[in-house]
């Protein structure tokens with residue numbers, strides 16, 4: 001299944017009617033064998049982008065190429081892509097084995113061969129004991145595995161996944177997330193996974209493509225997107241950042257790099273960080289491994305500091321306390 005499968009979207013636009021621009025000037029190269037997450041808020045154009053790659057939606061302008069050859073005009077089954085839908089879309093009246101084998105039946109592969117191949121795929125997703133069941137006799141996580149096996153039986157160069165984990169409970173979502181990551185590395189094919197969950201994208205992706213309002217806002221490794229957000233939208237959407245306004249310039253500062261100290265300790269001139277503001281603690285939230293303090297002041301928007309519980313316990317504070325806020329200049333990222 002692996003190979004040089006470089007997918008490139010070049011200035012891809014999708015317009016519905018005269019007024020709705022769902023995707024605008026989307027240019028991105030998807031490295032072969034990489035795990036890419038299309039991330040962004042509801043309505044930003046993620047699913048439309050995925051559907052254009054799959055061939056379930058036409059492009060209004062621009063081009064989509066796989067290994068230099070335009071696939072825009074090809075029907076879905078000829079593109080080398082396979083799609084796994086949010087609802088899994090399993091056929092309720094077919095057994096698990098027949099669901100997985102379905103596309104081979106369409107290709108007129110004989111029964112023995114398509115069942116052999118379906119069983120091989122079911123084995124891969126650890127569902128070998130369930131081949132004769134109907135979808136309604138499976139849990140959500142099991143249905144998801146069957147849907148994966150069904151998508152992979154066509155040996156796609158690229159697997160497209162539309163919110164594949166959203167129907168699962170939080171515990172199962174994390175388990176299936178690691179299974180997806182393992183499967184992608186094992187198969188060595190490109191996975192393009194649509195999600196609106198920052199955690200999911202950070203955990204899974206080699207590359208995050210973060211969309212906002214039909215456009216790519218930033219793309220890069222999880223570390224780049226989280227640690228060096230280029231815009232205020234990225235800093236706020238990825239979370240874990242304060243956006244500081246300093247004489248008209250905006251800067252992102254990670255909440256876990258934001259320092260607080262009780263005002264009674266006096267102004268801190270530390271070698272690694274300096275106190276820059278003073279304020280009043282307005283909210284303290286205990287999150288288990290960390291404690292988040294929100295600090296309000298007259299001349300700045302609320303700032304959040306995320307402390308380890310150890311740091312917090314060294315100098316505990318509560319709403320109403322005066323505190324200083326500080327940071328290391330190197331931890332500030334200018335936003336455009």
Ligand code: ATP
Pocket residue numbers: 016020021022040041042043044045046047048049196
């Ligand atoms: P979500 O996370 O909610 O699924 P999304 O990022 O996947 O959102 P899309 O489904 O790609 O967003 O939709 C992008 C925009 O295009 C939205 O404003 C949506 O209303 C619009 N849109 C999508 N499909 C159509 C359609 N068939 N006709 C008209 N507008 C559409």
